[in-house]
Amino acid sequence: MSVETQQSVATLRMPGGLGGLLPALILIGLFFVVPVLALLLRSVTDPAPGFQNYAALLGDGTYARVFFNTFLVAAVVTSVTVLVAFPVAWMLAIMPPALASIVFGVIVLSMWTNLLTRTYAWMVLLQRTGVINRALMATGLIDQPLPLINNLTGVTIGMVYIMLPFMILPLVGTLRAIDPMTLRAAALCGASPFQAFRRILLPLSLPGVAAGGLMVFVMSLGYFVTPALLGGTSNMMLAEMIAQMIQSLLNWGLGSAAAFILLVVTMALYALQLRLVGVRRATGGV
Amino acid sequence: MTQPFLSIRKLRKAFGAFTAVHDVTLDIPRGEFLTFLGPSGSGKSTTLYAIAGFQDPSSGNVLLEGKSLLAVPSHKRNIGMVFQRYTLFPHLSVAENVAFPLRVRRRPEAEVKRKVADMLGLVRLESFAERLPGALSGGQQQRVALARALAYDPPILLMDEPLSALDKKLREEIQAEIRRIHRETGVTILYVTHDQEEALHLSDRIALFRDGRIEQTGTGEDLYLRPATDFVAGFIGNSNFLAAEHLETKDGASTIRLADGSLISGINANGAFSSGQKTRLMIRPEAFRLERGPTSAELAVEIVDVAFYGERRRIVARTAAGQEIDIRPTSAAMASQEATPRHRRVFFDPGAAFLFPA
Numbered sequence A: 001m002s003v004e005t006q007q008s009v010a011t012l013r014m015p016g017g018l019g020g021l022l023p024a025l026i027l028i029g030l031f032f033v034v035p036v037l038a039l040l041l042r043s044v045t046d047p048a049p050g051f052q053n054y055a056a057l058l059g060d061g062t063y064a065r066v067f068f069n070t071f072l073v074a075a076v077v078t079s080v081t082v083l084v085a086f087p088v089a090w091m092l093a094i095m096p097p098a099l100a101s102i103v104f105g106v107i108v109l110s111m112w113t114n115l116l117t118r119t120y121a122w123m124v125l126l127q128r129t130g131v132i133n134r135a136l137m138a139t140g141l142i143d144q145p146l147p148l149i150n151n152l153t154g155v156t157i158g159m160v161y162i163m164l165p166f167m168i169l170p171l172v173g174t175l176r177a178i179d180p181m182t183l184r185a186a187a188l189c190g191a192s193p194f195q196a197f198r199r200i201l202l203p204l205s206l207p208g209v210a211a212g213g214l215m216v217f218v219m220s221l222g223y224f225v226t227p228a229l230l231g232g233t234s235n236m237m238l239a240e241m242i243a244q245m246i247q248s249l250l251n252w253g254l255g256s257a258a259a260f261i262l263l264v265v266t267m268a269l270y271a272l273q274l275r276l277v278g279v280r281r282a283t284g285g286v
Numbered sequence B: 001m002t003q004p005f006l007s008i009r010k011l012r013k014a015f016g017a018f019t020a021v022h023d024v025t026l027d028i029p030r031g032e033f034l035t036f037l038g039p040s041g042s043g044k045s046t047t048l049y050a051i052a053g054f055q056d057p058s059s060g061n062v063l064l065e066g067k068s069l070l071a072v073p074s075h076k077r078n079i080g081m082v083f084q085r086y087t088l089f090p091h092l093s094v095a096e097n098v099a100f101p102l103r104v105r106r107r108p109e110a111e112v113k114r115k116v117a118d119m120l121g122l123v124r125l126e127s128f129a130e131r132l133p134g135a136l137s138g139g140q141q142q143r144v145a146l147a148r149a150l151a152y153d154p155p156i157l158l159m160d161e162p163l164s165a166l167d168k169k170l171r172e173e174i175q176a177e178i179r180r181i182h183r184e185t186g187v188t189i190l191y192v193t194h195d196q197e198e199a200l201h202l203s204d205r206i207a208l209f210r211d212g213r214i215e216q217t218g219t220g221e222d223l224y225l226r227p228a229t230d231f232v233a234g235f236i237g238n239s240n241f242l243a244a245e246h247l248e249t250k251d252g253a254s255t256i257r258l259a260d261g262s263l264i265s266g267i268n269a270n271g272a273f274s275s276g277q278k279t280r281l282m283i284r285p286e287a288f289r290l291e292r293g294p295t296s297a298e299l300a301v302e303i304v305d306v307a308f309y310g311e312r313r314r315i316v317a318r319t320a321a322g323q324e325i326d327i328r329p330t331s332a333a334m335a336s337q338e339a340t341p342r343h344r345r346v347f348f349d350p351g352a353a354f355l356f357p358a
């Protein structure tokens, strides 16, 4: 092919590329932007025009508690997920590829299993007379059943389990990109395994931790099913509150305002992450 | 008997059913520059890794000043190493990379600063201290790796093909630096390469590896002038092998008959041969002369091609038995031979020729 034809093809493709995006843009507009705008509109017009819904949400101690609780649960879940996911991701990264792909298969399979099913399974395991409590009592480690459900512990356990894949997958990618020779070099330089972890492995895996962590945190902020089933009434999360406002109280204005606040917080967090680590790293390098 | 500085004893390393290193025994005096030379897969890196502590040997021992290193984990061996691939810590600046071994040893800040400056001076990269490794060329990265490996004054420096990723010019430049650093620091160096030229001009001694064993250990001259086996002769420098029949050996000097029927005596015998045994005669291309000397043996050849290679010419010639051989007289010697007859005799000193089993 001559240079000239190549050039003309390239110039033709430029506007064509944008044109190709059009259906996708329309879809996003239709299914994302329009509902969000409707939500925003409703939050400042229902029941009457003005910011009274926002004032109510931000000024009331009960709602503030829900906001606080939501962030607390998201933070706890994210931290625990990172702690559990890191060793798993590391093992996956250094495992023989054939074995690693089997483990990956199991992880992905668990993601495909129905969310409700998995959460009910945890209820069976965690309740007062559940498998875990009975086993612990049978071995004599405890005499009273541990309160594992209808509280923060239950929510954390159930949500960490659901969030793990979202943390493990980006982390494995980051860890695999680290040359194992770098760690050998660190060892010969005199770094103990802990020092090599602290000074080399951890800093190098931070982009993966940040990418996975943000994803888990943001998903946790808006989570509904697991907190509703495994959490107690005293630590309600935002999504439950919104559902309650709209479904039970039929207060669309207040519910919309709460949902919009959640959206703004989420976007702000994502923007912050982009600022801190750059676009490529924020998406886990993919 | 004085104790060797570093001693490798009957080292063996098997990966499952495959034995990568069979039986390596080597004593290395303090301050020596020793090179592991050998073809790919001959066990050079595996031997080095056993010294570094990355791989536990299946049997055998590695002793430093008489004390076994095997039970000592890598990070306590106090050994420096430069790898084939670039292994600088990508998130740390050049200065922090060099400082790393000192920081994990919790040396005082003033000492770290001074040492980092010293080391960067040694590899001539003072002005790059604040750069990240990603912003350095391959040659510069390897020099930083060298500085990092030497920062804690290790008694031994291991280098596993540190220059193989670099182009020829850069390689020669850093080779010169490595020689200078060896002179200036007196560190004992174990260097791995499969480039014979690099081995010959860098090292005090060379251990030539083949299939997990050491074929011969000696100075470059030893290996070149007195190869113990035909493998060594073939690996170091260039060599011609001529089919020959062994007639007799007396006092290490053999008499043979070449395929064209000519008899040659006074040849170095590597091993014991029976009368009539088929052997191979090795003659270096540089050992051939165009004029008869006092002790010369001669060979009738037909000149096929003459090429000019600067200080030497390269002649391709064919023996009466139809075998092509490589002859490299100096260009100066050729100058007085301007009319090269197509059929002629070439000469060599039988003392520079070696006999090996066929």
Ligand SMILES: Nc1ncnc2c1ncn2[C@@H]1O[C@H](COP(=O)(O)OP(=O)(O)OP(=O)(O)O)[C@@H](O)[C@H]1O
Binding pocket: B015, B018, B019, B020, B038, B039, B040, B041, B042, B043, B044, B045, B046, B047, B194
């Ligand atoms: N972890 C391992 N598992 C299985 N076989 C291995 C392993 N490491 C090395 N080997 C094998 O051992 C042999 C020697 O390997 P080694 O790396 O020591 O060779 P080398 O002399 O350094 O070669 P090169 O010049 O290519 O680096 C090779 O055949 C290699 O395939």
Ligand SMILES: [Mg+2]
Binding pocket: B044, B045, B046, B160
């Ligand atoms: Mg190697």
